[in-house]
Amino acid sequence: MPTTVKRANSIKPVSFEDTSIAFSSQSNGKLLKTYWLFALMNRGWVVNLGTFFIKLALKLQLPVKKLIKSTIFEQFCGGETIRDCEKTIQKLHDGNIGTILDYSVEGEDNEKCFDETVQEILRTIDRAGESKDIPFSVFKITGIASTELLEKVQSGETLTEEEQAAYDRVRQRVDALCRHACERNVRIFVDAEESWIQETIDELTYEMMDKYNHHQCIVYNTYQMYRWDSFENLKKATETARKKGYYLGVKLVRGAYIEKERIRAHEGEYQDPIHPTKEETDRDFNQAIDFCLEYRDTISFCLGTHNEYSSQYCIRKMLELKINPGDPHVWFAQLLGMSDNISYNLANAGYNVAKYVPYGPVEAVMPYLFRRAEENKSISGQSSREYRLIKSELKRRKNAGRQ
Numbered sequence: 001m002p003t004t005v006k007r008a009n010s011i012k013p014v015s016f017e018d019t020s021i022a023f024s025s026q027s028n029g030k031l032l033k034t035y036w037l038f039a040l041m042n043r044g045w046v047v048n049l050g051t052f053f054i055k056l057a058l059k060l061q062l063p064v065k066k067l068i069k070s071t072i073f074e075q076f077c078g079g080e081t082i083r084d085c086e087k088t089i090q091k092l093h094d095g096n097i098g099t100i101l102d103y104s105v106e107g108e109d110n111e112k113c114f115d116e117t118v119q120e121i122l123r124t125i126d127r128a129g130e131s132k133d134i135p136f137s138v139f140k141i142t143g144i145a146s147t148e149l150l151e152k153v154q155s156g157e158t159l160t161e162e163e164q165a166a167y168d169r170v171r172q173r174v175d176a177l178c179r180h181a182c183e184r185n186v187r188i189f190v191d192a193e194e195s196w197i198q199e200t201i202d203e204l205t206y207e208m209m210d211k212y213n214h215h216q217c218i219v220y221n222t223y224q225m226y227r228w229d230s231f232e233n234l235k236k237a238t239e240t241a242r243k244k245g246y247y248l249g250v251k252l253v254r255g256a257y258i259e260k261e262r263i264r265a266h267e268g269e270y271q272d273p274i275h276p277t278k279e280e281t282d283r284d285f286n287q288a289i290d291f292c293l294e295y296r297d298t299i300s301f302c303l304g305t306h307n308e309y310s311s312q313y314c315i316r317k318m319l320e321l322k323i324n325p326g327d328p329h330v331w332f333a334q335l336l337g338m339s340d341n342i343s344y345n346l347a348n349a350g351y352n353v354a355k356y357v358p359y360g361p362v363e364a365v366m367p368y369l370f371r372r373a374e375e376n377k378s379i380s381g382q383s384s385r386e387y388r389l390i391k392s393e394l395k396r397r398k399n400a401g402r403q
């Protein structure tokens, strides 16, 4: 992706505070619109009320699609189709940032939808195979399989004949996606999900790695470092990959399902799989970075994070180990519409960066959008980091205009 591969000894520290680089792709008008959107999302009550009314309006089939499309959807999504995303792909390319097309349809749970989702993900792989602007593809197993079935497989219960046939089809779908990616030299992430289905996801993903990762790293599993067993699992997976002679693709994240996990563990009276504190999650995340850098002969990895400290930690370690910023085994990734200060400043310094670009029909990506709004709402009256950065860039442009 980035065209300039810098020599390790010429690397300078990267500042994430440079808002002129972070928002270089945004016109004044667009930035002002983003400012107002984040200003609104910063008011918790606006997000709560807005979420309630949008859900109600969609249920009653009121004409709110246009409003959603021109506000929150435009901020966090590339469009409704791959073709709609082309503008975003180009814009990110201009900032030396890759796109990861993320077909974000959620909540559809039947065989017909699973097969349609597979067809759409195959199209994202085809699009990725056409240009270097799309360095990875991605999918969620729950987009192509029933959660209930994945859970039953994990529990070890005997499947009925019908369930076994359905699970065979799940394996075939996963294999079809990974094979397609391998044939087109496209790397593919398998997203991590809830702990009660994650073992099934891991098993399917490792099976694919053993099939497609012997010559190059194609299939990537995701490790949620908020789980206290993840670091150990990462080490075990590395050992197995080395024994079996395949490359281990790793996406490191902290984990997105903390509330659900805690509630279920509490209600089910089993041990909470999540670290008791954020500090422990952070410690494991940073240890995992060290580990991945150390085993670069086996591991290719991507940091999926908006955490500035962890991103800085990784580049500092790369510097210490004299690893070039453009090293093909190390990637950084953020979500579209968030943490442009990290993405653009890293890419500007020659690091490999990509952004998830979610897309899909407006109604179907709403759960994803509600999560983004929730994430960006004010916590105890504090403005979100995004809001403060945009405000500071608007001020900088105003002052620059005066000079």
Ligand SMILES: Cc1cc2nc3c(=O)[nH]c(=O)nc-3n(C[C@H](O)[C@H](O)[C@H](O)COP(=O)(O)OP(=O)(O)OC[C@H]3O[C@@H](n4cnc5c(N)ncnc54)[C@H](O)[C@@H]3O)c2cc1C
Pocket: 190, 191, 192, 193, 222, 224, 226, 253, 254, 255, 256, 257, 258, 274, 275, 276, 277, 278, 279, 281, 303, 304, 305, 306, 307, 333, 334, 335, 356
């Ligand atoms: C490119 C990309 C891909 C992603 N893919 C996935 C995926 O496949 N699966 C997935 O689950 N998530 C995924 N995520 C989301 C990710 O897991 C985080 O939810 C999100 O990025 C916030 O974490 P952070 O590292 O950016 O920053 P931070 O704001 O530093 O961390 C917030 C995270 O810390 C953890 N945390 C917070 N409080 C506590 C606590 N009290 N105890 C323990 N841990 C705590 C939680 O994981 C929380 O989400 C992805 C994110 C990105 C950017």
